[in-house]
Amino acid sequence: MSYSESVHADVVAKVEVAIIGAGYAGLSAALSLVDAGIETIVLEGSDRVGGRTLSEVRPTGVVVDHGGQWVGPTQTRLLALANRFGVETFPTYWAGDHLEIWADSRVNRYRGAGPDEGDGLHEYEEHITVLDALASTIDLQNPPASPGADLLDDESVASYLRREVPNEGARRRFALAVEGVWACEPGHVSMLHFLFYIAAAGSFDELMETDGCAQDSRFVGGAQAPAIAAAAYLGDRVRLGHRADRVVVHDDGVLIETTGGVVRADRLIVTLPPQAAGALRFDPPLPPAKARFVDRSVMGDVAKVHVTYPEPFWRAEGLSGQATIYDERETGVVFDNSPNDASSGVLVAFVYGRRVDPWATLDADARRASILATLTELFGARAQEPIDYVEKIWSIDPWIRGAYAANPTPGAWTAYGEKGWRRPTGRIHWAGSETSSVWNGYIDGAIASGQRAAQEILDRRA
Template sequence: MKSIEAEVAIVGAGFAGLAAARELTAKGVSALVLEARDRVGGRVLNEDLGGGQAIEVGGQWVGPGQDRILALADAVGVGTYPTYGAESLHVRYRNGERSTDNAGLPDDNPDVLSEFATALATLEAMAQTIEVERAWEANHADEWDSQTVQTWIDANLSTEGAKLIMGTIVQGVYAVEPRDISLLYMLTYAKAANSFANLIGTEGGAQQDRFDGGSQLVAQRVAEQLGDRIIFDAPLRGVVQTGDGIVLKADGVELHAKRAIIAIPPTLAARVDYDPILPARRDQLMQRMPMGSVIKVNAVYDEPFWRQEGLSGRAISDEGPIRTVFDNTPKSGSPGILIGFIEGKEARDLSGVTEVERREAALGSLARYFGDQAARPVRYIEKDWTTEAYSRGCYGAFMAPGTLTQYGSALREPCGRIHWAGTETATAFAGYMDGAVRSGERAAAEMLELL
């Protein structure tokens, strides 16, 4: 086994690990990154379309306030462009009927929309009382963390349409069912993104812009700067803390350092052997942060034919498996691409069938929204993140009731010489690429203060 040394060892070459390494090396600190895969980006991944174009099969959107990922992209020469469709009509599919409008909500009944607006305002007010850094200390933390989002929906909404809209939001943002996730965690996540409106919005929201060349291009450019400081195909197996240092044992390499930043999802960090064992609260936290479930589908066409019909390429539906669709066409305007999301229970169910069956189900959804032409793409690209060994799901980890109040204080708390990063640890834009960058920069700052 090869033995190497650095002042700081970093685990994971997603945006969190890359940001930490970039900050530390800029300050003259020697840092090495262990990456399990043969690539950088983590849950961010491009697919080559040929002709110098790429599309995203992982994380892709950025929006107002996400200053750290935008600054990083700017530093490596990657620009943004708007998500298509601001001035076009969106498709709604409800109770077996297709319609179009500018709203982009799965129901247009005035009573439903009124109840939903009231509920969203109530949730917004609740979220604004939370300090993300200490969410477990919120005035109503115990009450909110003792129930699921579904419990709150059932107690506060009476119309099926409003319940549908809330359920669609939970699936679309967290890739889980409302019955799976703690109300407190949902509120904290929304506060970290500034508001629910920001979470679910396109124009003026978190889905406003895309990176020209795909989001992984940003990670690849940072990796080029770091050069051989990234060691690939080196999944972490064990961590040994000693009186004067730390040893990270990965496949084929043993990295000796003064301190370490572990910047991988909690569920993956839980699979590592720690000596000495981690504090109980941290260990049990990692046992209680499963990942969401999502399959991302890109259907590629010669041209974005829906644009000629005045459509945005966006659709929202009460019927799966794809319930949310966006226009994912590159900045050049060709080829045309529709991107659809299969989330939560439906993702888990379809993960167990054949690719042919998944494709048939996915294209059936697109055909309902955009006509028969949508069922005949020239290329079909899917990414089942639940089967990724070094992600175990997407978009991020979530917490069931009882987790945040009992174990949340361990999320960012160092354990001896181990410091934690990753988008789940971010106090702003957790779950997003921006949150990942912020967490890496925060962990690097902790290192600089201690070294």
């Protein structure tokens, strides 16, 4: 049956390009195409835009970011999008002493990017230089083509650290770094992907640090604000509540079957996280390399907990609100997430990787009690009496199915990555933060991926 013969009365739109997913990748692709005069529609299954960003105004009036929230100075695409729609930023608060709880429950205070002393600290800092040098060899456009890619992809970060970093304290620091940035355990990510991710950000410190790095600034109104503004600009081209279930590709076009009807397009951009994309039905089926790469790209596990107080009381005590925790409790990192005017105090605690499931299976009161116990140990008795508490467990989100990003399992890059990573499959183009060569896994990477996919279509029309 030809494409035209399969179009029925339930076709709700006929456009040149359809986009599945109204996160930053889908919205940026749509903006690029609409700006070029291309008739475009964005199909989003949920009732909101923004994907892995989610900003909520709490009953206290405070805006909290349940998902991605920060922007750094080298994330120029995100900054440009915010500037286009008049969304302002403000610096992350990090003045004062930071805290770390070590494996033996010692609490250390320090200032600046890191402590001067601590278990394994010097070995950790020395090996960051080694990792940056290794990351500089990675081919950002085709990671499997990097020197030694087969060996790097066969080895997990955990096995590498056991061999190359003999100091246990240094290995513990790297393990928390992997949990915090990749939202998984060191044994679940290959060295090739680890180094690629570092290279895509520019350096290891770019990923980890605050001032001038990935956690430098936040958005007035929350990180979802630029996405909401972009969707408003696109208007009725963005269709919420249109969950894509099936994609049928013909010689002369694509049909996307959604809960809101069938959309007909010449080309399609899929921007969903890999595991959500894998739930779509494709007719004909995706090429084996693409299907396998999607299957073996596993979303991280993370939960964010925001705890609000009448004021950021820790600041008066000389504390920044930032803490890193190296023992086995539920949370690994804490930040001051207060509004820019300090009209209230907000601490955000992250639960990562293997810690998520045992914590998430507790009842709500027990989860809350465990978080407040840690905050009380860090910041004193006032931390026990918040005026608001809210949590977001991303692994049970039906649309995203985890966060922050998907990590290919060891061996997946070299087995399937060259053909399965982001190469168009006929009339289908692929975007999403996981497909970006810059700031992979971040909002900026999502925007870059959407712009790349749009350019692929524009180049075909030239």
